[in-house]
Amino acid sequence: MSKEKFDYFINGEKGKYEVVIGLEVHAQVLSNSKLFSGSSTKFGADPNKQVSLIDSAFPGMLPVINEECVKQAIRTGLGLNAKINNYSVFDRKNYFYADLPQGYQISQYKNPIVGEGKVLLDMPYGSKEIGIERLHLEQDAGKSIHDMDPSNTYVDLNRSGIALMEIVSKPHLRSPDEVNAYIKKLRTIMRYLGTCDGNMQEGSLRADVNVSVRKVGDKNFGTRCEIKNVNSIKFMQMAIEYEANRQVELLEDGKEIDQETRLFDTKKNETRSMRSKEDAHDYRYFPDPDLLPLKLEQKLIDDLKKSLPELPDNKKERFIKEYGLNSYEANVLVSEKEISDYYEEVAKLSDKKLAATWMMGDLFAMLNDKGLNISNSPISAKNFAELVQSIKSGEISGRIAKDVFEIMVESGDNPKKIIESKGMKQQSDPKELEKMINEILLKNKDKVDQYKAGKEKLFGFFVGEVMKLSSGKANPQLTNEILKKILKG
Amino acid sequence: MSNITNQSLSEILESINSKKISSLELTQAYIKNIENAKKLNAFVTTTFDQALENAKKFDNKPNNDQLLSGIPLAVKDLFCTENVKTTAGSNILNNFVPSYESTVTKNLWNNGAFLLGKLNCDEFAMGSSNETSFFGNVINPVGDHLVPGGSSGGSSSALAADLTPATIGTDTGGSIRQPASFTGTVGLKPTYGLCSRWGIVAFASSLDQAGPMTKTVNDCSIMLEAMSGFDEKDSTSINKKKESYSKNLKDNIKGLKIGIPKEYRVDNMPKEIDELWEKGKKILKDLGAQLIDISLPHTKYALPTYYIVAPAEASSNLARYDGVRYGYRSQKGKDLIEMYENTRSEGFGDEVKRRILIGTYVLSSGYYDAYYLKAQKVRQLIKKDFDDSFTKVDAILTPSTPSSAFKIGEKTNDPVSMYLNDIFTVPVNLAGLPALSLPAGLDKQGYPLGLQLIGKALDEQKILNIGYAFEKNCGYKNEIKKWWS
Incomplete structure (x- = not known):
């Protein structure tokens, strides 16, 4: 398909504008305990039930790095084909807020644990490489709750101190569709690696979106605005669309764009100025003297590399080669690790191509309809393989197969049994x-x-x-x- | 045993272990002393009932195999003590009762000691005279008009006045050694990382180190042995085998090389300090040590470097005192920002505010490179000076302070002259080295003066040995008249 068909440009009277987007994704590290304390990270506990003296910054409390979080960051870095830095430093980012008990966030500033990497996107017009600038580890803040009381704000520190990976992309994204593909790809990679559950509803994956526009053909970037803390792909896309058009309008009117931080109002579908560059916080970053620089042995990195699971890009290639799928089918079937596992189990026992068609058709439609995941599908992979085989062998027709499928969904029964007992076998005599x-x-x-x-x-x-x-x-x-x-x- | 409290810790331990005196009697004797010494204002909190309880417990079931069997101890109010108010000398923590015990104090209790009370100190350990405490200044038992030094001024005062058999302080830029020097007592700042910082109210994390304050060098080695040790809860704690400092204490220092740095002089330094230094050199030489002239060329940058690094870290460390979760909270203010402003304005004293401002400034964008980063580079040079010297010498001898104890109020309006008092102690903290302040003589007013022995990292045993030999041959005797009781 031609690229032009998918170009995302904004047409103004004075020219055609290209949108330049970079993302800072905050991904919550999958770990049992927090980045610098032993408190649990489980979602959904009662307020302030998972808070240690360290998370609430009592006098004399000291952070101790959680090794598992470090390993998770390394795994993620490896999954992003990135350089793992043997030497990294934790810094303090200083600012006051009620849900930031220490008065600073421990983050990594000049020396992040992971350096440059890349992510491949499968777009309708071919694959596109998005550069990763860096990945660093940092603490999450707590949560301020403003709507529980008319005059007081309540603070829940359960999230305070949970490990986040901030994954910063290069400004390589050019459309809301690419942003969609990028977030999904990051999510897939991290879910394959088991380093982030990617659950956007629970806030495990959020992003700050940097947007600027420039006339098509311009070499220099325009002034960018940062839209803070957007927590769904749909909102990111809406925010980008609104923000890009707002910037184009300003330029068309001969006005300048202020470099500023903006908020996306999901109710009004617009971005609003939060603070200008002049009002920007001075975070007074400096190396945290409570923590020694993080020095990683090359052996640790090599061992983690060896233990990485097969990643989606490799699996896709293998699916094409091994199962004769086309690129689109392979893409869909590797998009979630559980889906690819299910498919491989089915394909082992039945016709590989037909299995793909039926999975992507009837099975996905049914799951979608019922709001289920592949992992809690009412049809087991083994039964689904038998159904595919019954079609392939001509035992039942495609039309009958749909009826059998329905019964399988309801009963969870084996297709052979259903065909047998209901006399649904195809007449081939x-x-x-x-x-x-x-x-x-x-x-x-x-x-x-x-x-x-x-x-x-x-x-x-x-x-x-x-x-x-x-x-x-x-x-x-x-x-x-x-x-x-x-x-x- | 009416004058048991006059004795050194090791002598008292002997009496306890040989059952010449019970822990209860000992504790009662100190309580009596403390009650008679309210004028000194050395204590913020006393825990007499708890101490008597613990003493009885010990006497009922004495365990004499411990380093500090049955010993009541008062400690600086910077160490968090479980269920006992811990103030750091500040209004902002004046109602703070920790639910946890600092590692260092826990180590003391695990060695048989128990808490007698919490000792006054400069607010958040920021000060050199114990005049910045929210709970009032502490008086030096040497004279009712004299400061006891700071920030561990309550500790030095209580120790010199026989209100505790030994004590612990913290030393960020001299806060153990300078008050020890001002009161004629022994103070050791251990190697950075030898004693855990967990549970100590933080001032400047890369410099803070807890250490013992005692009447003798032997006492000092006992206390260090009891309080030190690796702690996995402190990432900067050094993981090494525990040493038996007291068992290994030796007074033979023959052949040891003692460095004499030419830079440890300041303008208008009293002649007595020079004379004291000469006296110290002679004693060590007579004991068979070899004196070697050395140079620590970056010494003159130590104080300005310290006054960038320490406030920078402090400005961040003290951000947690915001009135949100614990401690003092102002009732004034209509929103979060005003609550912060009022809480911190009312909760912190002037010196703390001054350092928060300096620290915030030197970390600010546009100034960071010129101040903080530059200071970190100079800090490396200062450290390198010592490293280079220690290829030639075993230890370094300097004066502890450029003067004896000064008058209360004398320097309160002149922060720079106050800061200058730390000029000989600060380089050691920047380099993370151990240093021992020893009482060495009196000035012409009869006020104590101290000499400082600086060692290689983790070479505490050697400076304790030199100090032990020095002490035996110095003839210093602390004769403080108990004018307050």
Whole structure:
């Protein structure tokens, strides 16, 4: 497909504008305990039930790095084809807020744990590489709750101190669609790695979106605005669309764009200025003296590299090669690790191509309909493989298969059993079919004459009647063949 | 044993272990002393009932295999003590009762000691005279008009006045050694990382180090042994085998090389300090040590470097005192920002505010490179000076302070002259080295003066040995008249 068809430009009177987007994704590290304390990270606990003396910054408390979080960051870095830095430093980012107990966030500023990397996006116009600038570890803040009391703000520190990975992209994204693909790809990679659950509803994945516009062909970037803390792909896309158009309008009016931080109002679908560059916080970053620089042994990195699971890009290639899938099918089937596992189990026991078609068609539609994931599918991979095989062997027709599928969803039963007990097996005995065809033709002599006189459209009518007579069980291919032969003769 | 409290910790331990005196009697004797010494204002909190309880417990079931069997101890109010108010000398923590015990104090209790009370100190350990405390200044038992030094001024005063057999302080830029020097007691700042910082109210994390304050060098080695040790809860704690400092204490220092740095002089330094230094050199030489002239060329940058690094870290460390979760909260203010402003304005004293402002300034964008970053580079040079010297010498001898104890109020309006008092102690903190302040003589007013022995990192045993030999041959005797009781 041609790239032009998908170009995302904004047309102004003075020219065509290109949108330049960079993302800072905050991904919550999957770990049992927080980045610098032993408190649990489980989502959904009662307020302030998962808070240690360290998370609430009591006097004399000291942070101790959680090794598992470091490993998770390294794994993620490796999954992003990035350089892992053997030396990194934790810094303090100083600012006051009620849900930031220490008065500073421990983050990494000049020396992040992960350096440059890249992510491949599969776009309709081919694959596109998005550069990763860096990944660093930092603490999450707590949560201020403003709507529980008319005059007081409440603070929940359960989230305070949970490890986040901030993944900063280069400004390589050019459209809301690419942003969608990028976030999904990051999410997929991290879920494969088991380093982030990617659950956007629970806030495990959020992003700050940097947007600027420039005339198509311009080499220099425009002034960018940062839209803070957007927590769904849909909102990111809406925010980008609004923000890019706002900036184009300003430029068209001959005005300048202020570099500023903006908030996306999901109710009004617009971005609003939060603070200008002049009001920007001076975070007074400096190395945290409570923590030594993080020095990583190359062996640790090498060992983690060896233990990485197969990642989506590699799996996709293998699916194409091993299972004869096309790029689109392979893409869909590797998009979630659980889906790819399910597919591989089915493909081992049945026709690989047909399995892909049926998974992406009926199975996904049903799951979507019922709001289920592949991991809690009412149809097991083994049963689904048997269904595919029954179709492939001609035991049942595609149409009957849909009925069997329905029953499988309801009962969870094995398809063989369903076909057997409900007598749904396809009629493939030529003699039986001939008998039925003759019966139909005899009943519809006038139409046979019309057919023979040249009204060939009626062939479909005869097939339909045979199907009706056989309650849909007649083998369609055989029926066609025999019908043709008889009508000719 | 009416004068048991006059004795050194090791002598008292002997009496306890030989059952010449019970822990209860000992504790009662100190309580009596403390009650008679309210004028000194050395205590912020006393825990007499708890101490008597613990003493009885010990006497009922004495365990004499411990380093500090049955010993009551008062500690600087910077160490968090479980269920006992811990103020750091500040209004902002004046109602703060920790639910946890600092590692260092826990180590003391695990060695048989128990808490007698919490000692006054400069607010957040920021000061050199114990005049910045929210709970009032502490008086030096040497004279009713004298400061006891700071920030561990309550500790030095209580120790010199026999209100505790030994004590612990913290030393960020001299806060153990300078008050020890001002009161004629022994104070050790250990190697950075030897004693855990966990549970100590932080001032400047890369410099803070807890250490013992005692009447003798032997006492000092006992206390260090009890309080030190690796702690996995402190990422900067050094993981090494525990040493038996007291068992290994030796007074033979023959052949040791003692460095004499030419830079440890200041303008208008009293002649007595020079004379004291000469006296110290002679004693060590007579004991068979070899004196070697050395140079620590970056010494003159130590004080300005310290007054960038320490306030920078402090400005961030003290951000947590915001009135939100614990401690003092102002009732004034209509929103969060005003609550912060009022809480911190009312909760902190002037010196703390001054340092928060300096620290905030030197970390600000546009100034960071010129101040903080530059200071970190100079800090490396200062450290390198010492590293280079220690290839030639075993230890370094300097005066502890450029003067004896000054008068209360004398320097309160002149922060720079106050800061200058730390000029000989600060380089050691920047380099993370151990240093021992020893009482060495009196000035012409009869006020104590101290000499400082600086060692290689983790070479505490060697400076304790030199100090031990020095002490035996110095003939210093602390004769403080108990004018307050």
